[in-house]
Amino acid sequence: MYRGFWYAQALDLEGALAPTLQGTTSADVCIIGGGFLGLWSAIRLKKEQPSLDVVLIEKDRCGSGASGRNGGLANNWWAKYLSLMSICGEQEARRICEAADSAVDEIGEFCRAHNVDAQYRKDGWLWTASNPRQHNSWRVLTEKLDNYNANPFREVTPEEARAKSGSPRTLSGIFDPNAATVQPAMLARGLRRVAIELGVRIYEKTPLTRLDRRTAPVVHTAHGSVRAKKVVIAMNAWGAQFPELKRMIVVMSSDMVATAPMKTRLDATGFNDGVCVTDSRTVLNYWRNTPDGRIVFGKPLGQFAFASRIGNLYDRPCPAAEGVTAELRSFYPTLADVPVVSSWTGPLDRAMKGLPNFGFLGGNPNIIYGIGFSGNGVATTVFASRIIKSLVLEANDEWSRCGLVDQKVKLLPPEPFRFVGARMVRNALVRKETLEDHDRDAGAFTTFLTALAPAGYVPNTKK
The missing domain is CATH 3.30.9.10 (D-Amino Acid Oxidase, subunit A, domain 2)
Structure with a gap:
């Protein structure tokens, strides 16, 4: 698997694989996905309730997916303020932005406290x-x-x-x-180490093969299974294998x-x-x-x-x-x-508003998901793990009631329209923005297509 030099640097420091899950086990919580959201959530759950038995499975190595391959820009969400306001109003948008703001310092504090060299x-x-x-x-x-x-x-x-x-x-x-900026794969591997030190049972090279959506869900893997009281889907783009999540993102x-x-x-x-x-x-x-x-x-x-x-x-x-x-x-x-x-x-x-959604898969209160970080998850997964923790622990607090939980999200079209449309819109944006580099206007059809694009850093109040 090719991951570029980011992950190669990280493996030089902490290359030992966690075991692969063999056979059947049980847990209080099973987290699917060993990226930023899964690892921060596991750590936050164990710090809140040390007796909690938390299992985390990862299809390859922790941090080898999107978390370890991004640009390492740890930004907050003030740039998303208008999109947040359109979802949950000014007061909740401010509270969410303040929480995302604090996450930038929390990463630094975590690295200092646990001797994680994430640059x-x-x-x-x-x-x-x-x-x-x-x-x-x-x-x-x-x-x-x-x-x-x-x-x-x-x-x-x-x-x-x-x-x-x-x-x-x-x-x-x-x-x-x-x-801030970080070396993202080194941060992910540091999170993995700390999670293991806290008692999280991590299984790498353990891909999800099937999820039984029972009252007590069962997570099936290539060589075993986990029967859990709660399951967390923290799979980034790979979460689109679930029909309820597929049309939330491209x-x-x-x-x-x-x-x-x-x-x-x-x-x-x-x-x-x-x-x-x-x-x-x-x-x-x-x-x-x-x-x-x-x-x-x-x-x-x-x-x-x-x-x-x-x-x-x-x-x-x-x-x-x-x-x-x-x-x-x-x-x-x-x-x-x-x-x-x-x-x-x-x-x-990539979500339409560039913001994640959290909730219960198919309405099952024991299967929690977070998806749609749109490439801006380095810092925001830190505060998002508070939402995951509250949903897992059935807390009635400001995070379980957060405005990002159970949004009425605008669904993307079904295939093949989503694939064809996404390519057309992206290519139109490239044309338009290349023309603007030369102070030229795009044609009417290109401009029409670009108006369909999801919200980016530049605010789009129509989305």
Whole structure:
């Protein structure tokens, strides 16, 4: 399985596999999925009730899926404020954003407390315009946040934006100091270690084969089964195998490249701390650097999974590496001679509003799910695990009643319309945003298609 250099680095530190489940066992809680949501939930449950018997199964190695392959941008949800307001109102949107905000520091505190070297650097998020059409694209959001005295963003001068990003293509921007970058696979492996130390029983190379939806659900695997009082589906895009979840998301790729180390040259550009950078596209450019001086750059240009069947579609070098590399070079032309040494891809569970949904699968109160993080789960899974914990423990609290639980989500079309439509909309967005780079307008049909796109960082109040 190909995962790029992120996961290779992590396995160098903690490569021993947990055992594969053999035979039948029972547990209070069985968590399906060894990524961020599953691991944070397991840890939070064990810290809340140490006597709880928690089993976690993972089809490969913990963190080998989307969690260990993303860009490592640990952002909060203030950029999603308008979408949250449309779901659950201003007061609950603020509470959720404050919880997501606190998750950024919680990651740092966790790493310090448990000696997890995840290369955590809290140096903020620079949200930029990379062409004139993107200037002030955030204004509808920040004005609303100002109205509620909740705006964490600071406008920066064009000179400061260019200095922070080290890129001449950066034209303007705003800055949120409460964001961080991490090496995501190292964080996932650290979470795995701590979960095991707390007594979570982890089984790797243990894929789910069937879920019996009984009062006491049974999780079947290739060589065994787990009878549990509660089951948690924390499978990211792989959760789309369940019919109730399939139409909540479209499974698409996050495509990434990484350069060779070039610390001296990168430092000279000014891009020399742990700031994470995005521009204002819907087909987002997002990037960061690493402590040893690489640029890691991502853009969702790759593949959609037909009928959400993932298989090995994303377990290979990035098929869109050439396009992602070209975009990287356009931001750092003076570094164009530095080779790209790794590319990889991974699935993400894209929801219409870019926000996850939580609830009970098919109405079964003993099967809990969380899905739809839309590529923004590094920090937000930390606070989302509070929701999972409360639903598992049947708590009647602010998290079990959270506005993200049992949303009336807008379902995506069935196949083949979802697959064909997703490709058409994404390709239209690329056309439109490429034309805007040259200060040109897209045609009417392209503009019509782009209006159908899910909400991104740039607020879309019509979604």
